Amino acid sequence: MQCQLSAHDGREHFGLLNDLGEYGTALWLRWREKTDVDLVVLPDCPVVAPGPDGEGCCLFAGHLEQHTWEHNLEEVSCLS
Template identity: 65%
Template sequence: MRCQLSAHDEDEGEHFGLLTDTGAYGTALWLRWHGPDDAQVVMLPDCPMAAPGPDGDGCRLFADHTAQHTWQDAVEEVLYAS
């Protein structure tokens, strides 16, 4: 599984990969790990942030995540690809 957090130190800190949407409004199951032998399944609330504007995409991570929201990554990719 690949960590879904944006830029962070790959060797240190926690990593998170989405397992599944639990079906309960506002939560999802995530795999959290620190190293190859230290993984846990955790239920986390969804991040409530959305991109600016009336049609802004919602963040696809969990509440209180580190680094950028997922829609911020997409904006940077479009800006640098031009």
């Protein structure tokens, strides 16, 4: 599993496990350097790209760094 946050210096990493859809939440794996992996349910990020056809961010609410639509990383996907 790769961290789905944009390049960051943080020691906390997140990988999307499953989108829970109807509840506006997703199941994420969270890990830190040299520690175990946690399973966490986090609310979806509500931010969308500017413009009438704005793409929604595929990360969780309150994440640090860029939204997924602000960079073009192939490994970042709402469906992975």
